[in-house]
Amino acid sequence: MPDKPGAERPKYQRIADDLKAAIEAGEYEPGDRLPGENALAPQYGVAVMTARQALRVLKNQGLAESRKGAGVFVQAFRPIRRRGIQRLAQDQWGTGRSIWDADDDRTLSVDQVSVEEVTAPPHIADVLGLTSSATACARSRRYSLAERPVMLAVAYLPYDLVAGSAITRPDTGPGGIYARLAELGHAPVHFREEIRGRLPTSDEADRLGMSAERPVLKICRTAFSTDGRAIEIQEMTLDSASYVLDYEFDA
Amino acid sequence: MPDKPGAERPKYQRIADDLKAAIEAGEYEPGDRLPGENALAPQYGVAVMTARQALRVLKNQGLAESRKGAGVFVQAFRPIRRRGIQRLAQDQWGTGRSIWDADDDRTLSVDQVSVEEVTAPPHIADVLGLTSSATACARSRRYSLAERPVMLAVAYLPYDLVAGSAITRPDTGPGGIYARLAELGHAPVHFREEIRGRLPTSDEADRLGMSAERPVLKICRTAFSTDGRAIEIQEMTLDSASYVLDYEFDA
Numbered sequence: 001m002p003d004k005p006g007a008e009r010p011k012y013q014r015i016a017d018d019l020k021a022a023i024e025a026g027e028y029e030p031g032d033r034l035p036g037e038n039a040l041a042p043q044y045g046v047a048v049m050t051a052r053q054a055l056r057v058l059k060n061q062g063l064a065e066s067r068k069g070a071g072v073f074v075q076a077f078r079p080i081r082r083r084g085i086q087r088l089a090q091d092q093w094g095t096g097r098s099i100w101d102a103d104d105d106r107t108l109s110v111d112q113v114s115v116e117e118v119t120a121p122p123h124i125a126d127v128l129g130l131t132s133s134a135t136a137c138a139r140s141r142r143y144s145l146a147e148r149p150v151m152l153a154v155a156y157l158p159y160d161l162v163a164g165s166a167i168t169r170p171d172t173g174p175g176g177i178y179a180r181l182a183e184l185g186h187a188p189v190h191f192r193e194e195i196r197g198r199l200p201t202s203d204e205a206d207r208l209g210m211s212a213e214r215p216v217l218k219i220c221r222t223a224f225s226t227d228g229r230a231i232e233i234q235e236m237t238l239d240s241a242s243y244v245l246d247y248e249f250d251a
Numbered sequence: 252m253p254d255k256p257g258a259e260r261p262k263y264q265r266i267a268d269d270l271k272a273a274i275e276a277g278e279y280e281p282g283d284r285l286p287g288e289n290a291l292a293p294q295y296g297v298a299v300m301t302a303r304q305a306l307r308v309l310k311n312q313g314l315a316e317s318r319k320g321a322g323v324f325v326q327a328f329r330p331i332r333r334r335g336i337q338r339l340a341q342d343q344w345g346t347g348r349s350i351w352d353a354d355d356d357r358t359l360s361v362d363q364v365s366v367e368e369v370t371a372p373p374h375i376a377d378v379l380g381l382t383s384s385a386t387a388c389a390r391s392r393r394y395s396l397a398e399r400p401v402m403l404a405v406a407y408l409p410y411d412l413v414a415g416s417a418i419t420r421p422d423t424g425p426g427g428i429y430a431r432l433a434e435l436g437h438a439p440v441h442f443r444e445e446i447r448g449r450l451p452t453s454d455e456a457d458r459l460g461m462s463a464e465r466p467v468l469k470i471c472r473t474a475f476s477t478d479g480r481a482i483e484i485q486e487m488t489l490d491s492a493s494y495v496l497d498y499e500f501d502a
Contacts, residue, residue, distance in 0.1 A: 215466035
């Protein structure tokens with residue numbers, strides 16, 4: 001039950017809600033062209049600017065996308081299903097598969113790779129138990145599906161734990177970071193993923209090639225070794241229109 | 252690495268990024284007053300409107316909040332930590348505790364409660380395996396912490412499965428829906444939670460008492476019984492500034 005009757009809401013929001021309902025009812029299918037601002041304005045008796053604002057809301061909700069000179073279309077991108085638990089099962093990285101392949105039948109490409117020795121941000125240093133003089137190995141990269149950037153990720157590990165291993169090199173080899181940590185005697189056995197939603201910073205929006213008015217999902221994953229020590233933190237920034245997070249578990 | 256150098260970004264975003272960095276570095280603590288638009292404008296050499304827009308970005312990111320006549324303050328609300336897996340363990344609802352109590356040391360209140368027999372939306376009817384003439388029991392309510400609305404939730408169950416039980420009444424009794432389903436011989440044994448982020452609809456923003464420019468997290472949970480049948484779907488809409496979702500699991 002809404003607190004306010006619909007008539008008190010801004011007109012552009014009522015138009016956006018109508019179009020959203022029509023998309024969800026299947027009246028417009030993925031890839032279909034939506035009515036343009038010049039058709040919506042007389043239909044609702046509003047200014048063209050108001051109709052444009054309604055279409056902007058749908059684009060920021062990830063339900064529609066502009067194609068230059070052709071209009072606004074129902075989003076046809078099938079979001080990536082990211083399986084939080086199954087993807088981190090030891091038999092994924094244990095056999096040399098990349099855990100990023102476990103998400104979907106489509107393959108992500110990687111660019112903007114950097115591996116650096118850094119002073120960790122305070123909230124990272126705290127969780128990793130780094131003393132004020134200890135550094136972290138920071139592995140940063142961007143994931144894309146076809147040409148569409150979908151996720152930024154930075155992994156932080158205590159530098160003294162990984163010095164000399166392939167973790168400090170751009171290519172970590174088969175099975176990735178977790179397989180290398182296992183070889184070093186620090187196999188992760190337990191994970192925590194913390195999820196938040198917010199609007200992106202301008203840098204995040206730039207790198208993801210998305211509007212600063214479309215939300216990102218933030219996932220912060222901490223990996224623990226058998227002795228309960230936090231050995232790695234991954235900070236991930238996901239385009240909310242590109243992902244469904246999926247956690248399956250027993251009661 | 253940003254694709255564009257900072258100088259090309261809108262000025263209000265650079266100011267917002269600076270303030271965000273200062274908050275994260277602890278220069279401003281929760282509850283501290285931030286510099287107002289009239290202080291920021293000369294400091295950055297921008298119009299007051301530009302400074303106002305920067306503060307609006309921080310509010311929409313859930314990092315700051317306005318207090319009428321007093322200015323803009325660093326958000327002091329401690330978000331609710333929602334433990335996705337532990338809260339649904341059978342020993343929570345099995346002993347009559349509410350699973351909503353498992354999240355935090357603070358207690359949520361409930362209002363806007365309705366229980367109705369409805370024709371389920373197509374995507375719900377599909378998953379619950381409802382024939383075109385079968386109805387669903389829809390349980391809708393809103394959760395608040397103190398006076399702050401934080402979550403909307405609607406549970407859908409096949410009506411013929413729950414007819415005559417306390418599930419069709421506003422108060423489901425100790426242990427809630429899952430304890431009652433167990434008594435009916437349909438104890439949930441497996442769960443899937445699917446998470447997305449987007450901007451709220453105007454109705455969602457109204458009911459949550461939040462800006463339509465602040466994202467919501469959507470959680471869709473499906474509960475399965477021993478025979479693999481989907482027996483309940485919960486659609487939840489969470490104010491992104493009020494929640495941290497937390498999933499802990501072994502490798």
